[in-house]
Amino acid sequence: MKVLIDANFVIPGLEGKNEIEISSAEVTLKTVLEELSSMSSRRMNFIDRWTREIDYLSYHITVNEESPSALEAFSDRPLKDGDRVTIRLLGLCGG
Amino acid sequence: MNEDNHIDGLSRYAKQMLLKGFGKAGQERLVSSHVAVIGCGGLGTVISNHFVRAGIGCITIVDRDYIELDNLQRQMLFDEDDISGGLPKAIAAARKLGRVNSQVTVIPVVTDINPRNIEEVIGNADLVMDGTDNFETRYLINDACVKHHIPWVYTGVISSRGMTMLIVPHHTPCFRCLMDKRPGPGSMPTSDTVGVLSTAVDAIGSFAVTEGLKWILRRDNEMQSYLVSVDVWRSELTKFEMKKASRGCPVCDEGIYDSLDAREETYSAR
Numbered sequence: 001m002k003v004l005i006d007a008n009f010v011i012p013g014l015e016g017k018n019e020i021e022i023s024s025a026e027v028t029l030k031t032v033l034e035e036l037s038s039m040s041s042r043r044m045n046f047i048d049r050w051t052r053e054i055d056y057l058s059y060h061i062t063v064n065e066e067s068p069s070a071l072e073a074f075s076d077r078p079l080k081d082g083d084r085v086t087i088r089l090l091g092l093c094g095g
Numbered sequence: 096m097n098e099d100n101h102i103d104g105l106s107r108y109a110k111q112m113l114l115k116g117f118g119k120a121g122q123e124r125l126v127s128s129h130v131a132v133i134g135c136g137g138l139g140t141v142i143s144n145h146f147v148r149a150g151i152g153c154i155t156i157v158d159r160d161y162i163e164l165d166n167l168q169r170q171m172l173f174d175e176d177d178i179s180g181g182l183p184k185a186i187a188a189a190r191k192l193g194r195v196n197s198q199v200t201v202i203p204v205v206t207d208i209n210p211r212n213i214e215e216v217i218g219n220a221d222l223v224m225d226g227t228d229n230f231e232t233r234y235l236i237n238d239a240c241v242k243h244h245i246p247w248v249y250t251g252v253i254s255s256r257g258m259t260m261l262i263v264p265h266h267t268p269c270f271r272c273l274m275d276k277r278p279g280p281g282s283m284p285t286s287d288t289v290g291v292l293s294t295a296v297d298a299i300g301s302f303a304v305t306e307g308l309k310w311i312l313r314r315d316n317e318m319q320s321y322l323v324s325v326d327v328w329r330s331e332l333t334k335f336e337m338k339k340a341s342r343g344c345p346v347c348d349e350g351i352y353d354s355l356d357a358r359e360e361t362y363s364a365r
Contacts, residue, residue, distance in 0.1 A: 008273065009322070010336040043333060057256075057284065058324075089322070089335055091274050092251030092258050094286040095138040095228035 001081040003032050008088050013039030029063060030054075030075040032085055046087065047075070060088040104198060108150050121312045122150060126198075128311050129153040131220035133208055133236055135184040136160075137291065138250050139226025140172040141300030142307075146224075147192045149308065153200040154192075157216055158184040158226075159207045169293035208232060210358045213239045222307050223247035228285065230278055231354070237262070237270035238355035241346050246310055249273075250303040253284055255292045255328035257299025260321070260337065261306040264347060267320040268339045271346040295327045 004019045005011070014020065014036065022035060033046040033054065048055040054068075054075050061068070064084050068074035079085070105112065105122055112122050130151050132143050135158035146154055162170070162177045162184055170184075177187040185203035192201050204216060208227075213235060217223050223240055225248060227233060233249060240247040241264040249270055250259040262269055302323050322335040345351040 006341070008275075008338055008341075010338065089273070089337075090283070091230065091233075091249070091270075092253045092256060093228065093230055093278075093283040094251060094253040094291055095134055095136050095226055 001027060001079075003027070003079055004082065004084040005032075005036070006084060006086045011036055011040055011087075012043050013041070027079045028075065029061070029077045029079060029085065032079060033061075033075070058090060060090055062086045105150075107196075107198075111149060116312065124313070125150050125308070125311055126152045128221045129155070129219055130222050130224055130307065130311075131155040131157065131217045132224045132226050133157050133216075133232065134226030134228065135170075135172075135188050136166065136226060136228060137169040137171075137286075137293070137296040138252060138300045138303070139184075139224075140170045140188060141297055142224045142226055142250075142304055143188055143192060144171055144195070145301065145304040146307070147196045147199045147201065149304075150196065151199060151311075153202065155202040155204060155216065155220065156185045156188050157204040157206060157208055158188075159205060160184050162187060169291060169296045171297070208235065210235060210355050213355070214243065217243070217245060220245060222310060224303065224307055225250045230274070230283070233270055234277065235354040238346060238352035240264060241269050242350075242352055242355065248303045248307050248310075250299055252296050252299050253286060253291055254289050255295045256324065256326045257295045257302070258322055258324040259299050259303040259306060260323070261310055263310070263320070268337045269344060269347040272340040272344045273322070273337055275340055275344070292327060295325070298325050298327050299323075 002019045002021050005014060020035060022031060024031060030047065037045050046055060046059055054061055063077060108122050112118055128151055130146055132139050132154060135156050143154060143156055161181065162173045164178060167173055172188045172191045183205045185205045189201040189203035206212060208216060217239055223236060223245055225233060225236060236247055244264050246261065246263045248259060248261050322337050324333045324335065
């Protein structure tokens with residue numbers, strides 16, 4: 001199935017494309033994010049390697065513009081063909 | 096004071112001028128340039144320190160605050176005597192930097208940066224450096240810099256992480272392209288809520304100055320429009336190639352300067 005990807009930065013391995021195709025039967029948001037990390041040769045890590053959850057301090061991620069309401073469950077959210085995953089790198093506030 | 100350095104104005108920069116692409120011509124370009132640093136906290140002190148030691152010709156330092164004890168952990172230009180003296184940060188920084196390099200013109204400005212004064216403050220600058228600690232001021236800097244075609248370097252730091260990016264109006268994505276939706280007040284972590292490691296401040300401040308130096312030297316073929324993100328605790332460095340706003344940017348595409356036009360608001364430069 002195809003998942004549309006909308007990021008505010010270029011994801012290495014996805015240059016010039018706005019979708020990825022995943023062959024797994026059950027696809028979750030975490031599946032897609034892991035796949036994107038893998039495509040970038042782990043230069044981008046959307047899943048925190050220590051907590052194994054989405055790195056919410058670095059990225060704001062939505063599915064079809066739906067924001068996570070329960071953070072821990074959000075990465076397990078099932079995706080269907082044509083869903084749009086939006087990834088925004090968050091700026092840091094402090095100085 | 097070493098009199099030789101005063102007599103031969105550039106000899107103090109000998110090691111720097113040896114760098115490929117720098118040389119005497121690069122140093123002379125730096126000496127004839129003017130940088131404005133908005134905010135003189137952790138980032139602002141690191142940034143000002145490096146520019147003055149590198150030999151920038153003129154530096155304007157803007158901050159309204161006074162030095163407090165818990166600033167000393169990361170604000171590299173200040174010490175306990177500055178607190179006893181009750182000096183504003185901009186003044187204390189100017190005095191300290193004047194002793195570091197008396198060839199540099201340091202202009203301290205003790206004020207809140209705001210929509211009414213920012214265009215005057217940065218008007219003579221070749222480059223603006225971000226030493227602020229809030230997004231509202233960064234949107235304001237972005238508006239003013241895009242409007243007047245002045246490059247600026249965004250820098251932010253929190254916890255053990257920092258990020259920086261050179262923004263060249265109409266050539267790179269602007270800050271509004273990066274963050275199209277303004278975070279609500281209190282919605283983002285700050286050093287007051289999650290803390291900040293001084294080495295993160297130092298590391299990303301140094302990256303930011305390097306971006307600024309590269310711009311001043313006009314080394315266009317090496318000028319990166321990447322956002323550099325560093326986590327010093329995890330020993331990680333990531334480069335992001337940022338995109339322009341996909342649906343059109345109100346600032347750099349349409350020339351709508353919301354923050355600059357909000358003339359009644361006051362922002363904190365610290």
